[in-house]
Amino acid sequence: GESVGLHLPTLSVQEGDNSIINCAYSNSASDYFIWYKQESGKGPQFIIDIRSNMDKRQGQRVTVLLNKTVKHLSLQIAATQPGDSAVYFCAENNDYKLSFGAGTTVTVRA
């Protein structure tokens, strides 16, 4: 079965609001996590990553939070824009092979 999963398959967000996408993982030994964005008809694109020795990492308009106690990962997108509409995947590194969750489809409402 999957070791990485997302809490919700879909998320609808008003343009300008913040988005929060959640992910639960089961392998407590995982040491590296990545968030990918996949637009329709394209391959996944790297957004941000975080190592298990960190709790938080920020990028441009995105923040990833890692809670190792409850094995939970989240991606926060600030001021969501129409171009953020996509499927978002969390991935867990296991010996340099990535295990993916099922994805959350984010739809931005104008």
Next chain:
Amino acid sequence: NAGVTQTPKFQVLKTGQSMTLQCAQDMNHNSMYWYRQDPGMGLRLIYYSASEGTTDKGEVPNGYNVSRLNKREFSLRLESAAPSQTSVYFCASSEPSQGIAQAFFGQGTRLTVV
């Protein structure tokens, strides 16, 4: 800089036919991967190659074979296609030796087996 290039982009096969999906990367990465993506599911690893000359099975290897032709190229072969292999296939590469485990993906090959 092309990154990861996959060919073809689309393919329709009849049950029992064979075909090879091609993948090439120009980032000088050691590791390459083949994933499949089915509706409502994440990507599942078919095969991977940690370095030139090595290949290993992933989560769903049955019905597939791979060849790491050289450092740049990693091909995926379906010997006898089945409808269950209808999927979108993604090739990816990464460079673990630099501590970079993130994988860079190609645009995908959409395969339909009828």
